[in-house]
Amino acid sequence: MRHLLPLHYIDTVARSGSIRRAADKLAITSTALNRRILAMEEELGVPLFERLPRGVRLSTAGELMIQHIRSQIADMERVRSQIADLSGVRRGHVSIVCGQAILPHFISEQIALYRKEHTAVTFSVNVCDRKEAIEQLTSFDADIAVVFEPFRTAEFHPVGRVEQPLRAIMSANHPLAKKEKLGWSDLLSTPVVLPTTSSGMRFILDDAMLRKGDELQKIIESDNFDFIKNYLEHEHCISFQLPIGLKAGDEIVSREIEERAVPGGNLFVAQLKGRILPVAAALFANSVVKELEIRYAKPVEVISK
Amino acid sequence: MRHLLPLHYIDTVARSGSIRRAADKLAITSTALNRRILAMEEELGVPLFERLPRGVRLSTAGELMIQHIRSQIADMERVRSQIADLSGVRRGHVSIVCGQAILPHFISEQIALYRKEHTAVTFSVNVCDRKEAIEQLTSFDADIAVVFEPFRTAEFHPVGRVEQPLRAIMSANHPLAKKEKLGWSDLLSTPVVLPTTSSGMRFILDDAMLRKGDELQKIIESDNFDFIKNYLEHEHCISFQLPIGLKAGDEIVSREIEERAVPGGNLFVAQLKGRILPVAAALFANSVVKELEIRYAKPVEVISK
DNA sequence: ATCGAGGATGCATTTTATGCATCACTCCAG
DNA sequence: CTGGAGTGATGCATAAAATGCATCCTCGAT
Numbered sequence: 001m002r003h004l005l006p007l008h009y010i011d012t013v014a015r016s017g018s019i020r021r022a023a024d025k026l027a028i029t030s031t032a033l034n035r036r037i038l039a040m041e042e043e044l045g046v047p048l049f050e051r052l053p054r055g056v057r058l059s060t061a062g063e064l065m066i067q068h069i070r071s072q073i074a075d076m077e078r079v080r081s082q083i084a085d086l087s088g089v090r091r092g093h094v095s096i097v098c099g100q101a102i103l104p105h106f107i108s109e110q111i112a113l114y115r116k117e118h119t120a121v122t123f124s125v126n127v128c129d130r131k132e133a134i135e136q137l138t139s140f141d142a143d144i145a146v147v148f149e150p151f152r153t154a155e156f157h158p159v160g161r162v163e164q165p166l167r168a169i170m171s172a173n174h175p176l177a178k179k180e181k182l183g184w185s186d187l188l189s190t191p192v193v194l195p196t197t198s199s200g201m202r203f204i205l206d207d208a209m210l211r212k213g214d215e216l217q218k219i220i221e222s223d224n225f226d227f228i229k230n231y232l233e234h235e236h237c238i239s240f241q242l243p244i245g246l247k248a249g250d251e252i253v254s255r256e257i258e259e260r261a262v263p264g265g266n267l268f269v270a271q272l273k274g275r276i277l278p279v280a281a282a283l284f285a286n287s288v289v290k291e292l293e294i295r296y297a298k299p300v301e302v303i304s305k
Numbered sequence: 306m307r308h309l310l311p312l313h314y315i316d317t318v319a320r321s322g323s324i325r326r327a328a329d330k331l332a333i334t335s336t337a338l339n340r341r342i343l344a345m346e347e348e349l350g351v352p353l354f355e356r357l358p359r360g361v362r363l364s365t366a367g368e369l370m371i372q373h374i375r376s377q378i379a380d381m382e383r384v385r386s387q388i389a390d391l392s393g394v395r396r397g398h399v400s401i402v403c404g405q406a407i408l409p410h411f412i413s414e415q416i417a418l419y420r421k422e423h424t425a426v427t428f429s430v431n432v433c434d435r436k437e438a439i440e441q442l443t444s445f446d447a448d449i450a451v452v453f454e455p456f457r458t459a460e461f462h463p464v465g466r467v468e469q470p471l472r473a474i475m476s477a478n479h480p481l482a483k484k485e486k487l488g489w490s491d492l493l494s495t496p497v498v499l500p501t502t503s504s505g506m507r508f509i510l511d512d513a514m515l516r517k518g519d520e521l522q523k524i525i526e527s528d529n530f531d532f533i534k535n536y537l538e539h540e541h542c543i544s545f546q547l548p549i550g551l552k553a554g555d556e557i558v559s560r561e562i563e564e565r566a567v568p569g570g571n572l573f574v575a576q577l578k579g580r581i582l583p584v585a586a587a588l589f590a591n592s593v594v595k596e597l598e599i600r601y602a603k604p605v606e607v608i609s610k
Numbered sequence: 611a612t613c614g615a616g617g618a619t620g621c622a623t624t625t626t627a628t629g630c631a632t633c634a635c636t637c638c639a640g
Numbered sequence: 641c642t643g644g645a646g647t648g649a650t651g652c653a654t655a656a657a658a659t660g661c662a663t664c665c666t667c668g669a670t
Contacts, residue, residue, distance in 0.1 A: 001348060003311040019648065032628045034648065043306060046388055051648060053636040061388045068384045072377055079373045083351055083366045274579050325616065337659045339617065356617065358667040 001076055007069040009036050010048065014066050018055035074140040074275065081278035091120035092280035097128050097136045098146035099200060100225050101245035102267070107146065110288050121280045129198035137272040143281035146288065148242060149200030149265040157273035160289030162296045165264035166201055167246065167254040169229070170238040177253050184212060184261035191237035192216045196223040200265055201240050208262045242267070243296070267292070306381055312374040314341050315353065319371050323360035372443075379445040379580065386583035396425035397585035402433050402441045403451035404505060405530050406550035407572070412451065415593050426585045434503035442577040448586035451593065453547060454505030454570040462578035465594030467601045470569035471506055472551065472559040474534070475543040482558050489517060489566035496542035497521045501528040505570055506545050513567045547572070548601070572597070 009026060016022035019037065023030040041047050048062035058066060081092040098107055103125065111123050128136060130150045136142035138155050148164065150156060168182050176186055194216070195202045209215055219237060222228050228239045229252055244267065246254050269289050271277055277285065314331060321327035324342065328335040346352050353367035363371060386397040403412055408430065416428050433441060435455045441447035443460050453469060455461060473487050481491055499521070500507045514520055524542060527533050533544045534557055549572065551559050574594050576582055582590065 002344075003308060006308045018646090020646080029629050030648080031630080031650085035627080035650090038649080039307075044385065044388060046392060054647065056648080060391055064384055064387050064391075068380060071380070075373060075377070079369055080349065082369050083349060086365055086369075087351060323616070334660050335617080336619085336661080340619090340658080343618085356666095358616070360616065 001080075004073055004076060006036055006040060007072055009033055010040065011066065011069050011073065013037060013049065013056065014058050014062065016055075017057065021055075070140040071275075078276055078278040081280055085279045089120060090118045090280065090283075092278050093122045093124070094144065094278075094281045094284050095124045095126075095142045096144050096146065096284075097126050097133050097142040099130065099133075099148045100127050100195075100223075101148060101201070101242045102146050103127055104245070105247050106244050110284075110291060113291075114284050114287055118280065118283075121284075129196075130200050131198065133270075137270070140272070140275075143271065143277055144285050144288075145270045146267070147200065147270070148267050149203050150268050150270065155273050156270055157275075158268045158270045159285050160269040160292060162267050162292045163264045164242045164244060164267045164296070165259065166204060166240045166257055166262050167243060168238045168257055169232065169241045169246070169252050169254045171232050171236070172251070172253050174232075174236055174238065174253075176238065176255065179255060181256045181258060182261070183258045184208075184214070187216060187238070187257070187261065188214055190217065191219040191235070193220040193222065193228045193231055193237055193239040194218055195225065195228070195240070196221060198223070201242065204262065204265045205240065306385075309378055309381060311341055311345060312377060314338055315345065316371065316374050316378065318342060318354065318361065319363050319367065321360075322362065326360075375445040376580070383581055383583040386585060390584045394425060395423045395585065395588075397583050398427045398429070399449065399583075399586045399589050400429045400431075400447045401449050401451065401589075402431050402438050402447040404435065404438075404453050405432050405500075405528075406453060406506070406547045407451050408432055409550070410552050411549050415589075415596060418596075419589050419592055423585065423588075426589075434501075435505050436503065438575075442575070445577070445580075448576065448582055449590050449593075450575045451572070452505065452575070453572050454508050455573050455575065460578050461573075461575055462580075463573045463575045464590050465574040465597060467572050467597045468569050469547045469549060469572045469601070470564065471509060471545045471562055471567050472548060473543045473562055474537065474546045474551070474557050474559045476537050476541070477556070477558050479537075479541055479543065479558075481543065481560065484560065486561045486563060487566070488563045489513075489519070492521060492543070492562070492566065493519055495522065496524040496540070498525045498527065498533045498536055498542055498544040499523055500530070500533070500545070501526060503528070506547065509567065509570045510545065 009022070012026055013019055013022040013033065016025060019034050020030040023033040026033065037048065041049075044061065044065070046061045047059055048065055049056035050059050077092075084091050096107065107125060111125070115121060115123075126136070126142070130147045133142070133145040133147045134151055134153055134155060137145055144159075168176070168187065170177055170190075174190070176182060176190060179186065194205065197203075197206070205216070219235075220228075220231065222231075225241070225245070231237075232239060232252060241254060269285055269292070271281075271285065276282075314327070317331055318324055318327040318338065321330060324339050325335040328338040331338065342353065346354075349366065349370070351366045352364055353370055354361035355364050382397075389396050401412065412430060416430070420426060420428075431441070431447070435452045438447070438450040438452045439456055439458055439460060442450055449464075473481070473492065475482055475495075479495070481487060481495060484491065499510065502508075502511070510521070524540075525533075525536065527536075530546070530550070536542075537544060537557055546559060574590055574597070576586075576590065581587075
């Protein structure tokens with residue numbers, strides 16, 4: 001959209017931290033870009049950027065402006081998508097951020113499913129922790145976030161929720177694999193590999209330890225679930241995973257944990273509060289929520305938009 | 306703001322119903338305007354306007370677009386106002402729509418009061434009925450609406466509310482002026498002049514008649530409160546007014562009406578839902594709500610934004 | 611049948627944006 | 641303390657885009 005080219009330019013400069021770098025990305029000269037910014041600042045009567053020796057940084061006014069700009073760009077995208085929808089074509093782009101556990105099986109299946117119906121819709125998917133997720137939503141870089149135990153700020157607007165109890169995962173020959181359901185003492189009895197503190201699961205586990213006054217036998221901490229899963233084959237220890245992150249044919253076995261040992265957490269599908277999503281993103285979010293409802297029917301609750 | 310000139314052009318065309326007329330208003334040639342519109346339609350891939358022999362009309366896509374456009378223009382205004390606010394200057398423009406009863410005394414006092422503090426803030430004030438008020442809010446033509454018994458749609462977001470009982474007004478020598486408080490039978494005993502059906506007071510009165518099964522002795526119906534007030538001097542009859550629409554030194558006297566005869570209604574200060582108002586408008590709305598609270602303290606309730 | 615109001619379009623002109631070369635400034639390494 | 645590398649600003653020539661004028665075509669109303 002031509003008319004928001006100036007806005008896009010400013011956004012790029014803000015993200016790049018330097019006019020010249022931004023100009024490269026935009027494939028124009030730094031001169032042109034510089035002058036557009038000067039012109040815009042002239043119009044507003046205040047500088048949008050502070051000039052630093054090594055580039056530029058948003059001023060307070062710029063912070064206000066950039067928020068407006070990003071919402072403009074995103075909302076225009078929504079209008080385009082709704083207009084495209086009028087002519088029967090369902091096209092567009094959906095940008096998702098989600099927790100590590102949700103991504104590999106669930107989200108990929110969901111996207112595949114959705115794209116079967118609407119091949120003109122493209123996706124971008126990024127993993128991030130629950131804190132970054134909110135940032136991505138507020139900067140309009142992501143349309144939808146699927147996160148476990150998110151930080152709930154004023155910006156955060158849940159579209160759907162499902163309860164997810166933590167499950168213990170371990171190699172099939174681990175002694176605890178013989179039990180159907182594990183209690184707190186079982187968890188204490190074996191070394192554990194934990195996800196990093198930024199993760200929702202870790203948040204719940206730390207909380208449980210605090211309540212009980214016991215410490216699990218942490219031996220490794222990692223931000224990578226794949227690494228954790230693989231490590232379990234090499235040493236007799238356990239780790240944790242959400243039901244949604246598990247798959248049937250896996251090497252690793254999973255066992256239920258007593259609710260009173262480690263309470264369940266909530267998995268949220270969410271968007272930025274007050275934002276109207278593009279058609280494709282809204283429909284995808286709906287279909288994800290519906291699917292969660294079907295799979296984890298028990299305590300699901302759909303929050304109206 | 307240069308970058309939303311194209312948007313402003315489209316808005317003007319939509320309001321004018323013809324490219325040539327819009328071009329006149331915008332002080333450019335119809336050719337230039339025409340081509341900008343064609344260019345925008347080109348970009349979107351669909352026409353924004355239907356071409357009629359006597360001008361243009363928004364298409365469905367255009368309706369979607371115009372909503373976006375108006376919200377963008379209004380939001381840019383908000384950003385400007387917030388930025389101006391950063392540099393210590395409180396400037397801007399506030400557009401108000403309100404019911405006829407509220408305007409003459411109350412709103413004018415309020416504006417005078419506000420402008421004493423912030424002389425750089427300008428106002429536009431328009432009278433309209435409760436239905437038009439919502440339309441003005443949704444088209445971003447008004448920032449704030451002050452209306453009695455409004456239509457409450459999804460768009461409508463109350464910022465403050467105060468209860469207003471109807472009062473009977475009459476010439477000082479009307480027989481009923483001897484009573485302190487009037488009942489339903491008193492109202493039935495005399496001819497009445499009623500406001501038009503589009504007004505909130507009329508809504509309440511019609512409702513009361515329906516409940517009682519009685520009809521007031523309607524002799525005149527008018528949309529102009531000034532006319533009504535003057536007429537009361539010429540014939541022994543009564544009419545109605547809200548406390549907020551009355552002033553101490555008036556020729557006309559007012560009397561309380563029993564709650565069980567005619568129930569009170571609500572006066573709302575409201576804005577468009579989901580919208581962030583410019584600084585000046587938000588502050589003015591606040592000050593109006595606060596003043597209402599002071600004056601009609603009894604059943605006031607402030608609804609948080 | 612005619613007229614007028616309205617939207618499209620070709621072409622010359624004006625206005626605006628871009629690119630190049632260059633300046634001035636600041637930091638950092640040697 | 642000095643030169644280089646990186647940054648944003650600016651003068652000037654050029655390219656691109658928007659504008660205005662004259663004109664055409666269409667469709668109702670008279």
